[in-house]
Amino acid sequence: MKAVLTFWALHRGELAALLGQHVLLVATATLVAVALGVPLGIFAARRPRVAAPIVACANIVQTVPSLAMFGFLLPVPLVGGVGARAALVVLILYGLLPIVRTTIAGLRGIDPSIRDAGIAMGMTSGELLRQVELPLALPSIVAGVRVAAVVGVGSATIAAAIGAGGLGEYIYRGLSMVDTTVILAGAIPAALLALSVDGALLWLERQLSARRRTRSVRTALGAAAAVMVIVLISSGAASGRAHGAMVVGSKNFTEQLILGEVVAQSIEREGIPVQRRMNLGGTLICDRALLNGDIDAYVEYTGTALTAVFHQPIQPDSSTVFAAVRALYARTGRTLLPALGFNNTFAILVRGDEARSRRLQTIEDAARESSHWRAGFGYEFVGRPDGYPGLVAAYGLRFPQPPRVMDLTLSYRALASGQVDLIAGDATAGLIKALDLVQLEDNRHYFPPYDAAVVARAETLLRQPKARAALERLAGRISAADMRAMNYAADVEHQDITAIARTFLSRIH
Amino acid sequence: MPDPAIEFREVTFARPPALPVLDRFRLTVEAGEVVAMVGRSGAGKTTLLKLVNRLLLPQAGAVLVQGRDTRDWEPIQLRRRIGYVLQEVGLFPHMTVGGNVSVVPRLERWPPERVDRRVSELLELVGLNAQQFGPRWPDELSGGQRQRVGVARALAVDPPVLLMDEPFGALDPLTRAELHAEFRRIQSRVRKTVIIVTHDMGEAFALGDRVGVLDEGHLVTCDLPHRVAASNDIRVRRLLDALPSVPRAHTDAAAAEHPSESGRTASAPPGDGR
Numbered sequence: 001m002k003a004v005l006t007f008w009a010l011h012r013g014e015l016a017a018l019l020g021q022h023v024l025l026v027a028t029a030t031l032v033a034v035a036l037g038v039p040l041g042i043f044a045a046r047r048p049r050v051a052a053p054i055v056a057c058a059n060i061v062q063t064v065p066s067l068a069m070f071g072f073l074l075p076v077p078l079v080g081g082v083g084a085r086a087a088l089v090v091l092i093l094y095g096l097l098p099i100v101r102t103t104i105a106g107l108r109g110i111d112p113s114i115r116d117a118g119i120a121m122g123m124t125s126g127e128l129l130r131q132v133e134l135p136l137a138l139p140s141i142v143a144g145v146r147v148a149a150v151v152g153v154g155s156a157t158i159a160a161a162i163g164a165g166g167l168g169e170y171i172y173r174g175l176s177m178v179d180t181t182v183i184l185a186g187a188i189p190a191a192l193l194a195l196s197v198d199g200a201l202l203w204l205e206r207q208l209s210a211r212r213r214t215r216s217v218r219t220a221l222g223a224a225a226a227v228m229v230i231v232l233i234s235s236g237a238a239s240g241r242a243h244g245a246m247v248v249g250s251k252n253f254t255e256q257l258i259l260g261e262v263v264a265q266s267i268e269r270e271g272i273p274v275q276r277r278m279n280l281g282g283t284l285i286c287d288r289a290l291l292n293g294d295i296d297a298y299v300e301y302t303g304t305a306l307t308a309v310f311h312q313p314i315q316p317d318s319s320t321v322f323a324a325v326r327a328l329y330a331r332t333g334r335t336l337l338p339a340l341g342f343n344n345t346f347a348i349l350v351r352g353d354e355a356r357s358r359r360l361q362t363i364e365d366a367a368r369e370s371s372h373w374r375a376g377f378g379y380e381f382v383g384r385p386d387g388y389p390g391l392v393a394a395y396g397l398r399f400p401q402p403p404r405v406m407d408l409t410l411s412y413r414a415l416a417s418g419q420v421d422l423i424a425g426d427a428t429a430g431l432i433k434a435l436d437l438v439q440l441e442d443n444r445h446y447f448p449p450y451d452a453a454v455v456a457r458a459e460t461l462l463r464q465p466k467a468r469a470a471l472e473r474l475a476g477r478i479s480a481a482d483m484r485a486m487n488y489a490a491d492v493e494h495q496d497i498t499a500i501a502r503t504f505l506s507r508i509h
Numbered sequence: 510m511p512d513p514a515i516e517f518r519e520v521t522f523a524r525p526p527a528l529p530v531l532d533r534f535r536l537t538v539e540a541g542e543v544v545a546m547v548g549r550s551g552a553g554k555t556t557l558l559k560l561v562n563r564l565l566l567p568q569a570g571a572v573l574v575q576g577r578d579t580r581d582w583e584p585i586q587l588r589r590r591i592g593y594v595l596q597e598v599g600l601f602p603h604m605t606v607g608g609n610v611s612v613v614p615r616l617e618r619w620p621p622e623r624v625d626r627r628v629s630e631l632l633e634l635v636g637l638n639a640q641q642f643g644p645r646w647p648d649e650l651s652g653g654q655r656q657r658v659g660v661a662r663a664l665a666v667d668p669p670v671l672l673m674d675e676p677f678g679a680l681d682p683l684t685r686a687e688l689h690a691e692f693r694r695i696q697s698r699v700r701k702t703v704i705i706v707t708h709d710m711g712e713a714f715a716l717g718d719r720v721g722v723l724d725e726g727h728l729v730t731c732d733l734p735h736r737v738a739a740s741n742d743i744r745v746r747r748l749l750d751a752l753p754s755v756p757r758a759h760t761d762a763a764a765a766e767h768p769s770e771s772g773r774t775a776s777a778p779p780g781d782g783r
Contacts, residue, residue, distance in 0.1 A: 117599030120562055120672075121613050121662075122588030131612070135603045 003181040004188065010496075011185070019189055021084075022166035025159065026152040026197070029088050033095030033148055038141060040096070041103025042129065051104055058097035066090060066158045067281065083277065083294050087156065087164030094155055095148035102144025106137025139208040146201035153194040157186070161281030163249065163289070167193070172252050172279045175409060179494055245273040246460060246467060249286055249295035252279045253409060254490050254497075255344065255428055255483060259299040261501035263454055266474060269505070270466040282380060283308050290334060290457060297456035297471070300336075301344055303448035305329070305455070307386040314386050318343070318449040335458045337468075338475035339451040342483050346381065346447050347427040347439040348391075349415060355438035362443040363395050366422060370397045376420030378408030386448055387424070394446040412437070428480055430488030452478070477508045512576030514540040514670060514702035515561060519570035522556055530556045532726035533570065540669070543696060543703040544731065545717030547710050547748055552723045554706035558672045561704065562591045574670065589613055592663030592701070596675035599659070600647040606632070606658050607643035613665045631661040634698070636691055653684040657691070664699065673705040677712065689715045710748050714738065722748060 008015055044051035064072075069090045110133060118128045134141075160168030170186025173179075204221070246267055250260030257278055264274045277295050280286050287309050289295045305325045306312045312328070315321050326336040348363050360366055366373075375397075381387040382405050391397065404420055409431075411423040416435040425432065432439060454471050461468040486504060489495040515538040523529040530553040538544050548554050559565040560572045563579045572579045574587065600609050607628045614624045629639035635657040647655060656677060663671055677685045689712070696703065705716055713720045714734045721731035724744040730737055737745060 111599075113595055113599045114601060116564075117593070117595055117601070118612075120564060120588060120591075120593035120595075121616070122585045123612075123616060124585055127616060132601055132603075136601075 004184045007181050007185045015185070015189070018165060018167050018169055018186070019193070021164075022153070022156055022168075022190070022193065025084060025087060025091065025156045025164060025166055026149060026193075029091030029152050029156075030095055030145060030149045032088075032092045033099055034145055036092070037096045037099030037144070037148075038103050041100045041141075042107065044100065045104045045107035055097075055101060055104070058100050061093045062097045066094070066155045067161060069093070070159070070162045070281070071285075083162065083289075084159075084164045086162055087159035087166075090159070091152050091155055095152055098144040098147035098151070099141065100144075102140045102147075103137065106140025107133055109140065110136050139205050142201060142205045142208055146198060146205060149197045149201060150194050153190060153197055157190050160279055161252065162285060163277035163280050163294070169279055172281075173257065175252075175407060179491075181494070245275045246297065246464060247275045247277055247295045249280050249289055249298040250278040251283065251286055251298070252281055253426070254430070255426060255487050256299065257497050258483075258486050258490060258500055259340075259452065259478075261497050262474070262478075262504060263297060263299060263471065265498075265501050265505055266470045267464075267467045270470050272464060272467050290455065291332065293457060296460040297454055299340070299452055300455045301450035301452050302336075302339070303345070303386060303450040304384075305336075306448060308380070308384050311385070314390070314446075314448045316445050316448065318451060321449050322451060322453070329455055330458070333458050335456055335461055337454040337456065337471050339453040340474055340478040341476040342428060342452055342478055342480040344426050344428045344450045344452055344480075344483065345442070346387075346424045346450070347429070347432065348442070349412075349423050349425045349432065349437045349439055350421065351415060351418070352436035352438050354421070355440075360438070360440060362441040363391075363446075364443055366440055367395045367397050370399050370422070373399060373421040374401060374419075375399050375403035375422045376406055376411045376414050377403045377424050378411060379405060380408070381424045391424070391446060394444055426487075428483040428487055430484060430486075430491040433484070433488060434492040452483075478504075512573070513537045514542070514575060515704065516573040516576075517557075517560070517570070518573065520560065520567045520572060521569040522553075522560065522565060522567050529726050531560075531567075534726065534728055536721065536728055536731060538702055538704060540702050541700045543705065543716060543718045544721055545705045545707060545713035545719070546721040546723050547707055547713045548723030549708060549748070553726055554708075554723060555674055557723070558593075558674055558704060558706060561670070561672055562588050562593060589617065589666060590668045590670065592665075592668045592671040594656075594659045594663045594671070594673040594676045596678050600655055600662070602647050604647075605643065606637075606645050606647065606650070607639075609647065609658060610662045610665055612662065617666060627665065631664060632658075634664070634695060635661045637661070651684075652680050653688060656680065656688060660692070660695070664695075664701075667699075669702060671701040671703045673703065675707055676705065678707065678709070685712070686715075692716060 040054060044054045061069075070086065073086050073089060114132065114136070115128065118132045123131065156164070156166050157168030157171055160166055160172050167186040167190040171183050171190070174181070174183030174186060204224075248260055248264040248267070250256040260276065260278050264276055268274050277289070280289060280295075280298075283300075283304055286295070286298050286300070290298065300309075302318075302321045302325045303314075305328070306321055307314060310325070310328045312324065315324070322336075322339060329336045348366065350360060350366065354360065358365075358369065360369070377388055382403065388403065404414070406414060408425070411420070412425060412429065412431040412435055414420045415423045415437060425437070427439065431437070454474070456468075456471070482504065486500050489500050490497055515536075517534050517536040520531055520534040521529055522531045522534075534557075536544070546554055546557060556565060560567055560579070561574060563582060563584045566580060574582065574591070579587065601612070604612070610628045610631055611624045614627055619627070628643060632639040632642055637654065637657055642650075642654070642658075647658070650658065659676070663673075677688050680688065693716070705713070707713055710720075714737075717734060719731055720734050720737045722729040722737065722740075722742075722745050729742055729744045730740055732740075738749065740746070
């Protein structure tokens with residue numbers, strides 16, 4: 001706990017910014033969900049025949065896991081892509097169901113004799129709605145808003161995966177660094193935020209259910225609405241890209257965060273402002289974001305680009321792969337800059353003690369043991385053409401059970417603690433040394449080369465020649481040893497990533 | 510002779526596949542008259558009222574309000590000329606007593622001072638202190654007080670017609686008797702055309718200038734109370750005999766009840782004895 005407090009103290013500004021983003025995201029999404037959901041609920045309550053399909057649709061939306069939803073939205077124009085806008089769309093969709101449902105329930109729950117009285121007194125349907133039905137359904141509607149807002153606070157943490165920012169950024173960063181302190185630094189304020197939103201709206205709900213509708217409550221409602229509108233307008237103003245800034249992205253593991261920071265700082269040294277959109281949830285999200293122009297540059301690995309992005313067959317030669325990928329990127333308006341200097345191949349890892357006692361050196365050696373082993377792999381590795389299926393075929397591995405699929409960074413810990421016996425990690429991971437793991441040699445050259453290189457939008461590079469020059473100066477400057485040392489500094493020594501990148505850049509310049 | 514206030518001309522109303530709720534129903538109510546309709550549950554009493562304020566339209570025949578077919582009335586306009594008092598009162602729980610009473614005046618966009626003046630006037634009319642009761646909430650009132658508010662609300666824009674659906678059905682006998690007396694007092698001042706429906710013959714005798722008996726969609730009789738009480742029609746006798754509280758079928762007995770009830774009212778403490 002003390003570590004978390006220290007972390008917060010050190011990152012006060014960042015914490016406040018992330019918290020602000022989080023609140024903004026949830027508040028905006030909830031407000032829009034209310035603006036759409038309440039009229040939809042009113043419409044449905046009056047026409048029972050359409051109520052069922054509307055609720056069913058909202059139900060289905062709710063059952064789609066939020067990460068999958070972000071995935072679906074990636075290629076959708078206007079609303080999709082990465083960043084706060086796509087996150088907003090997902091959160092609004094999630095918020096709709098509870099609000100529609102409680103609006104319907106609130107309206108249907110009104111004593112029919114009260115509605116009859118209103119009609120018999122000569123109220124038009126609009127007057128009945130405004131003066132009788134909505135005021136009576138309000139506590140129920142607020143209950144729905146409360147559910148929507150609390151669910152929103154939770155879902156918004158996942159939105160960090162598509163670069164929407166918020167407290168989820170700490171959670172993802174913590175997960176990728178296997179650093180509980182950082183995870184808690186994001187999770188605790190997110191939980192507190194959820195609790196306080198819940199409490200505040202519960203209070204409002206109680207006030208509204210009470211028979212006395214005092215002036216102060218009405219004032220409070222009005223004030224709350226006004227605050228949300230102001231927040232909304234200011235967010236609209238703030239969400240635009242800063243003029244002339246370049247957006248640098250990264251995937252969601254330590255090495256990518258460091259490389260993203262190295263790229264960002266190199267550009268900043270040229271006096272060009274940089275907006276960071278780190279921690280994007282995977283290769284395809286980054287690729288899509290680059291294609292859409294949501295980000296201008298990120299670091300990709302040639303083998304990954306070849307197989308996962310462009311679906312080309314695996315090739316063993318480093319320079320052939322580089323040339324092929326460079327050409328493929330050029331066709332889609334993107335430039336692959338010269339390689340950074342290290343090859344982050346997949347490292348098939350086993351526990352050090354096991355490797356020594358059984359004299360394991362190559363993956364071939366491991367194939368002998370595989371019949372009584374359990375493997376654990378990251379999500380990407382299991383699905384990629386250059387991943388698990390090909391590896392099994394190339395080496396004749398025979399695991400008795402299908403591999404356990406888990407977060408890449410967690411798989412190092414799972415291996416070290418004996419929950420699995422073989423994983424596919426990154427060759428440059430700092431944790432390999434820290435956890436006493438041994439990399440088995442790919443003696444059949446199954447894995448293609450994974451040379452790290454910056455890929456950027458060609459259009460941006462044309463506009464920013466100084467940025468291009470700065471990035472080209474990084475060519476060949478990051479050795480595998482450098483990368484491993486930086487990963488070690490982040491994952492094991494828990495050094496600040498910004499500082500690691502800064503130290504490194506000062507050293508090579 | 511001016512048009513009767515309300516006229517049912519051969520009105521048939523049915524909810525298929527059930528038998529008609531009203532079958533070629535005929536009734537004429539003169540302006541300023543109180544007609545109390547008695548019938549058992551499901552005899553079509555509420556339907557009768559809803560046909561007057563156009564919550565329902567007849568399938569055959571016509572309902573005329575002030576000489577005009579309800580089909581030709583603009584429904585909102587018609588309803589604002591007709592006060593409606595329901596059995597469950599239907600007070601809006603989210604509005605104060607004053608707010609409830611002033612609903613229709615506010616719908617009619619009266620200026621606020623006029624609305625306030627009218628609310629005080631109406632609350633005093635139904636025997637409630639305006640200063641004391643105006644800001645109260647419906648759930649702070651006794652059943653009798655709620656009914657008084659319901660009546661005040663129905664009278665708010667001084668509609669010529671008042672419809673009352675089992676208005677005092679849920680009250681204890683003492684409070685009910687008190688409100689019967691109140692109703693007659695108010696009616697003597699405002700002279701509305703009133704249709705009251707009730708399942709209680711005693712209530713009908715206490716309130717109606719004429720008492721009608723409704724049975725299976727037909728109007729069995731509609732006459733002065735003492736003549737109804739003397740009726741030999743089996744359908745009327747059944748209603749009379751079914752209710753032990755109904756006075757014996759003597760004109761004098763029914764008439765003799767009134768002074769004693771009024772006496773009780775006078776001595777009852779304010780607030781309906783709660």
